[in-house]
Amino acid sequence: MADDQQNVSGAVHLAQTVHALQRGLTSIPLSDAITNIDTWFDQLQRSGVPELQNVARELGNLQSLLSAGNAGLDAGAIGASLSLLGSQATELAVHADPDAQAELRSLGDLLLQAGASLAQQ
Numbered sequence: 001m002a003d004d005q006q007n008v009s010g011a012v013h014l015a016q017t018v019h020a021l022q023r024g025l026t027s028i029p030l031s032d033a034i035t036n037i038d039t040w041f042d043q044l045q046r047s048g049v050p051e052l053q054n055v056a057r058e059l060g061n062l063q064s065l066l067s068a069g070n071a072g073l074d075a076g077a078i079g080a081s082l083s084l085l086g087s088q089a090t091e092l093a094v095h096a097d098p099d100a101q102a103e104l105r106s107l108g109d110l111l112l113q114a115g116a117s118l119a120q121q
Contacts, residue, residue, distance in 0.1 A: 010043065014103045021110040025118075030066060037063045055088045079118030086111030 017036060020028050028036075037059050044056035062081040065074060090108030093101045 011100060011103070013039065013043075014100065014107065018103055018106050018110065021107070021114065025114050034063060034066055037066070051088075051092065055085065055092070058084050058088065075118045075121040079115045079121075081115070082111045082118065083115030086113075086115055 017040075020032075020036070041056050041059045041063070044052040044059070047053065058081060062078065062085065065078050065081060068074070086108045088108075089104050089111060093104035093108060096104050
């Protein structure tokens, strides 16, 4: 039962993350982005799955980059991190539950697009 609740909350969180990214990076307040990253980091770190812990490590890197504040944000480094996270999400989609595959692919595509956009700045 707890796993089912965690899957449902994970699915809802995934859908919320995709929805936020669909509105564009600049529409997400920095504090909300960091809170979202914290939530994903905790969930993935607790999973015990090596592939998910690799994603958690990159989320930690992204959080560090975003914590530099508005004046110190490095668009190129943030773009590279988002691109790596996009690739990881796309790879995870292959092995995910059928219900999560489409959302993970969407997440991966959005992260890759955002990463490429930032890398061009």
